[in-house]
Amino acid sequence: MKALILVLIIVFTHSCIKTKPTAKAKNLNNTITILDSTLVSKFSKSITASDFKRRLSYFASKDFQGRKTGKIGQRKAADYLRNFYKSKNIAPAFNDSTYYQTLPESFLPKGIGTSENVLAYIKGSQNPNEVLIISGHFDHLGAKDNVIHFGADDNGSGSVAITEIAEAFKLAELEGYLPKRSILFLHLTAEEIGLYGSKYYVENPVFDLKKTIANLNIDMIGRVDKRHENTSDYLYIIGANRISNELHLISEKANTSFTNLVLDYKYNDENDSNRYYYRSDHYNFAKQDIPVIFYFNGEHSDYHKPTDTADKINYPLLAKRTQLIFATAWQLANKTDFLTPNSGF
Numbered sequence: 001m002k003a004l005i006l007v008l009i010i011v012f013t014h015s016c017i018k019t020k021p022t023a024k025a026k027n028l029n030n031t032i033t034i035l036d037s038t039l040v041s042k043f044s045k046s047i048t049a050s051d052f053k054r055r056l057s058y059f060a061s062k063d064f065q066g067r068k069t070g071k072i073g074q075r076k077a078a079d080y081l082r083n084f085y086k087s088k089n090i091a092p093a094f095n096d097s098t099y100y101q102t103l104p105e106s107f108l109p110k111g112i113g114t115s116e117n118v119l120a121y122i123k124g125s126q127n128p129n130e131v132l133i134i135s136g137h138f139d140h141l142g143a144k145d146n147v148i149h150f151g152a153d154d155n156g157s158g159s160v161a162i163t164e165i166a167e168a169f170k171l172a173e174l175e176g177y178l179p180k181r182s183i184l185f186l187h188l189t190a191e192e193i194g195l196y197g198s199k200y201y202v203e204n205p206v207f208d209l210k211k212t213i214a215n216l217n218i219d220m221i222g223r224v225d226k227r228h229e230n231t232s233d234y235l236y237i238i239g240a241n242r243i244s245n246e247l248h249l250i251s252e253k254a255n256t257s258f259t260n261l262v263l264d265y266k267y268n269d270e271n272d273s274n275r276y277y278y279r280s281d282h283y284n285f286a287k288q289d290i291p292v293i294f295y296f297n298g299e300h301s302d303y304h305k306p307t308d309t310a311d312k313i314n315y316p317l318l319a320k321r322t323q324l325i326f327a328t329a330w331q332l333a334n335k336t337d338f339l340t341p342n343s344g345f
């Protein structure tokens with residue numbers, strides 16, 4: 001996740017935010033039914049703590065040198081992600097089979113060079129031009145004074161979570177259960193230096209933004225913060241109700257149906273001084289009026305430090321949180337209609 005200092009200037013640019021459910025939204029709650037419960041339960045079982053431990057221990061190892069945008073470690077991480085999708089026979093989102101969307105040097109701050117987002121997708125069976133985007137950044141801070149910042153939680157956790165979700169949808173496909181809409185697995189670069197990967201995607205979308213049902217963005221979901229040290233499994237949900245309260249209701253229902261995490265809305269408060277809503281890639285989608293959810297574990301003492309390492313990840317909790325995102329994604333990829341925007345009430 002991006003450091004706070006960079007975002008203060010954009011704090012008040014999104015003016016039409018609503019957080020209170022309306023009376024009509026409450027009625028909507030009764031109309032939401034969970035689709036394909038048995039299938040969701042079945043395929044979410046492929047999302048496991050042991051998979052996470054194996055993949056994240058490597059992704060956050062010294063081999064990737066902290067994945068700094070434009071540096072060799074970031075390119076190696078992009079290559080790792082691309083090879084994952086190739087090995088699972090999950091298609092690139094471009095016809096040229098590179099899996100890369102290259103950000104030109106001119107788009108990035110001086111001295112960075114080029115960098116790349118990594119995009120893979122599963123094609124929808126009924127509405128292939130409509131898409132659900134599951135995103136997370138894979139860049140981190142690199143090495144400072146020769147000390148590697150491994151970024152296991154930030155955002156190795158989200159990067160590997162996307163691959164786990166993709167694998168679960170692929171297993172469903174192999175058994176004949178394709179999603180109705182397409183699902184884009186979007187690994188973003190250059191987040192830590194200013195949300196450039198997501199900015200570039202929304203300016204150069206592969207799927208029409210108007211046909212993008214929602215963006216589920218994952219940034220730091222492998223740890224436990226101080227506030228929850230002595231409590232049960234939890235996850236912060238940020239932004240879900242701001243553009244479409246229907247998205248918030250689906251997220252809630254997916255949780256009570258499958259995962260029963262404590263969903264904490266503390267940081268969804270518009271007055272929260274941390275301003276997390278503005279600090280990761282979903283914000284660039286929200287600015288386009290695309291409903292978003294930002295999944296987040298809160299900050300901890302290793303945030304943006306070399307000590308954000310893979311051995312400190314809570315793997316069972318990381319798997320459970322990812323199962324919630326998978327269950328929510330399944331609903332969004334298969335529901336009949338688009339999400340009702342709040343302005344429509």
Ligand SMILES: [Zn+2]
Nearest residue numbers: 001002154192
């Ligand atoms: Zn960060």
